[in-house]
Amino acid sequence: MAKSYNEVGASTYQRIKRDIIFGDLAPGSKLKLDGLRQRYSASMSTLRETLNRLASEGFVEAQDQRGFFVTPVSREDLIEIANLRVLLECHALRLSVEKGDTDWEGNLVAAHHKLHLMEQKMMSGDDSRKEDWKRYDWEFHKAMIQACGSRNLLSLHAVLYDKYLRYQMLVLTYRGDEAVNEHRRMFEAALDRDVARASQELQTHIEKGLEHTLAAF
Amino acid sequence: MAKSYNEVGASTYQRIKRDIIFGDLAPGSKLKLDGLRQRYSASMSTLRETLNRLASEGFVEAQDQRGFFVTPVSREDLIEIANLRVLLECHALRLSVEKGDTDWEGNLVAAHHKLHLMEQKMMSGDDSRKEDWKRYDWEFHKAMIQACGSRNLLSLHAVLYDKYLRYQMLVLTYRGDEAVNEHRRMFEAALDRDVARASQELQTHIEKGLEHTLAAF
DNA sequence: TATGAAATAATATCGGATAATACTGTATCT
DNA sequence: AGATACAGTATTATCCGATATTATTTCATA
Numbered sequence: 001m002a003k004s005y006n007e008v009g010a011s012t013y014q015r016i017k018r019d020i021i022f023g024d025l026a027p028g029s030k031l032k033l034d035g036l037r038q039r040y041s042a043s044m045s046t047l048r049e050t051l052n053r054l055a056s057e058g059f060v061e062a063q064d065q066r067g068f069f070v071t072p073v074s075r076e077d078l079i080e081i082a083n084l085r086v087l088l089e090c091h092a093l094r095l096s097v098e099k100g101d102t103d104w105e106g107n108l109v110a111a112h113h114k115l116h117l118m119e120q121k122m123m124s125g126d127d128s129r130k131e132d133w134k135r136y137d138w139e140f141h142k143a144m145i146q147a148c149g150s151r152n153l154l155s156l157h158a159v160l161y162d163k164y165l166r167y168q169m170l171v172l173t174y175r176g177d178e179a180v181n182e183h184r185r186m187f188e189a190a191l192d193r194d195v196a197r198a199s200q201e202l203q204t205h206i207e208k209g210l211e212h213t214l215a216a217f
Numbered sequence: 218m219a220k221s222y223n224e225v226g227a228s229t230y231q232r233i234k235r236d237i238i239f240g241d242l243a244p245g246s247k248l249k250l251d252g253l254r255q256r257y258s259a260s261m262s263t264l265r266e267t268l269n270r271l272a273s274e275g276f277v278e279a280q281d282q283r284g285f286f287v288t289p290v291s292r293e294d295l296i297e298i299a300n301l302r303v304l305l306e307c308h309a310l311r312l313s314v315e316k317g318d319t320d321w322e323g324n325l326v327a328a329h330h331k332l333h334l335m336e337q338k339m340m341s342g343d344d345s346r347k348e349d350w351k352r353y354d355w356e357f358h359k360a361m362i363q364a365c366g367s368r369n370l371l372s373l374h375a376v377l378y379d380k381y382l383r384y385q386m387l388v389l390t391y392r393g394d395e396a397v398n399e400h401r402r403m404f405e406a407a408l409d410r411d412v413a414r415a416s417q418e419l420q421t422h423i424e425k426g427l428e429h430t431l432a433a434f
Numbered sequence: 435t436a437t438g439a440a441a442t443a444a445t446a447t448c449g450g451a452t453a454a455t456a457c458t459g460t461a462t463c464t
Numbered sequence: 465a466g467a468t469a470c471a472g473t474a475t476t477a478t479c480c481g482a483t484a485t486t487a488t489t490t491c492a493t494a
Contacts, residue, residue, distance in 0.1 A: 033445075043479045045262050048446085049269045056270045058372075065486050067445060080369040087308055152297040155275070156373065250476075260448045265477085282455050284476060 012042045013050040020059050020070055021166045022131070031060065031068040057159055059166075075217060078167045082210040085160050089206070090199045092145035092153050097195045100147035105191065111136075111143035112187045119180045127174060134165060140183065144190060144202075168209070171216035178208065229259045230267040237276050237287055238383045239348070248277065248285040274376055276383075292434060295384045299427040302377050306423070307416045309362035309370050314412045317364035322408065328353070328360035329404045336397045344391060351382060357400065361407060361419075385426070388433035395425065 010018075016036075019025045036047050051068045054060040061069045096104070115136040122133055138161060145157065182205040189198035227235075233253075236242045253264050268285045271277040278286045313321070332353040339350055355378060362374065399422040406415035 044445095045265070045480090046478065048262070049265055052266045053269045053273045056273045058369075065445060077369070080367045083367065084369055084373070087304065091304055150297045150300065152275075152294070152301055156301070251474095261476095262449090263447060282476065284456095 011050075012040045012046060013053060015040060016050055017054060017059060017162075020054070021162055022169050023166070025070050027070050027170070028072040029070050031070060033067065058163065073167065073170065075214060078164075078214065078217065079210065081160060081163050081167070082206055085157075085164055086203050086206050088153065088157050088160060089141070089145060090202050092148040092150070092157060093190070093202050094195050094199050095148040095150070096145045097147075097190050097193055097198050099149055100190075104143075104147040107146065108140075108143045108187070108190065111140045112183070115140040115183060116180070119183070122174060123177060123180070130169070130172075134168075138165075140187075144186070167213050167217070171213050173212070173216050175209065175212050179205070182208065228267075229257045229263060230270060232257060233267055234271060234276060234379070237271070238379055239386050240383070242287050244287050244387070245289040246287050248287060250284070275380065290384065290387065292431060295381075295431065295434065296427065298377060298380050298384070299423055302374075302381055303420050303423050305370065305374050305377060306358070306362060307419050309365040309367070309374060310407070310419050311412050311416050312365040312367070313362045314364075314407050314410055314415050316366055317407075321360075321364040324363065325357075325360045325404070325407065328357045329400070332357040332400060333397070336400070339391060340394060340397070347386070347389075351385075355382075357404075361403070384430050384434070388430050390429070390433050392426065392429050396422070399425065 016025070025031070031051065033044055033047055036042070037044060040047070042050075051060055051062070055062045055068065059071055061071050063069065100108075118129075118133045118136045121129075141161065142154075142158075145154065148154065182201065186198055186201040186205060189201050233242070242248070248268065250261055250264055253259070254261060257264070259267075268277055268279070272279045272285065276288055278288050280286065317325075335346075335350045335353045338346075358378065359371075359375075362371065365371065399418065403415060403418040403422060406418050
């Protein structure tokens, strides 16, 4: 199980990745090794290892002999990410709804329940825990596609989700009960084993989110 | 432009990745730092950086406190990779055929021509240059989807292609003129701007290749 | 102001030192 | 004999300092 971002004892990899996704390290900003060394109290060797990992995942850009930069953001990139999420996540969802067994269904019900509770807290104005909320959102989306049967697909999706998440955190606006209803409809379609409807609801969910994020970008 | 594998002055990253893909570093084998240090005449720091990069791309597995291993192979993994290639590459091809301009078409014609020449050499029994042949195959497939308009999609595809390539190199058998005809039909459909036919031909091409590779695995 | 050389800063790579962990082989006990 | 405990070895992970290469900035001169 992957560790969450704000856990105690998080590795410098997890901490830097978190800071990029949540905007504490601004897009395009230079990642000076000496500065990072103090901020994360790690040695240069360790830092270069994690920066290389983040570079190959696309959160950091490495320019030869000029060091590392936080990957810049752009509307085009956001649109690409969203489109890829539709392609991969809808595909995974179709497989998952077809193959999912009782365990999958149970975990999905639990994940949706926890997400729904958190969504109601957010709706009532308590937006102090965006990170927690987004963790439940992630757990829900992951639970939906968990039974797709392809580890490769799941790990590609995890990276895409995080890239998309960075854009959502940058604009920092809450979409309200629209998204809540989309989650519910998607969830119900999955439990009904209605592959086409579930996939369609997911696509709508992502595309609505994209529009909302683009508008504020 | 990414450097090819066997170029002079290749980085240790490129050399290790090449050795994994072409089987010189066997699947599942342990990557002892001291051994690698001699083999690639690089320092431990540099090696750990490249191994971290390769780990996040999926060519290497990192086990905490136990070092690095070449990612193992399995039938299931091969099938997953092939299915993902179908999903991503066919999607990219549809976009590319729709959007491709004159430059795209020109580069595609050139890439197909070079691939075809090499295929004829291979057909006449000269299989001494598998790496070159596969480079032309890569250049052709890349040229096909180049106009898809999504950098993210292209870079995901590049990793998938290399993972699939490793399996092909492991079984080391040549599929003969079947693949040649598939390439030609795919190419012609793209020039005709027949999106559906091109995508269908590509899917068939990958799935035939999968069957062939699975049979020898 | 523009140019170019010198000074400064930052990166990339290397080798070594140390601590923590994993592995191996031996001896002991049941 | 087989399992367990322990000591010794090997390997990894992290950190630090040194050096060479490359970027960037400063500044003197035309």
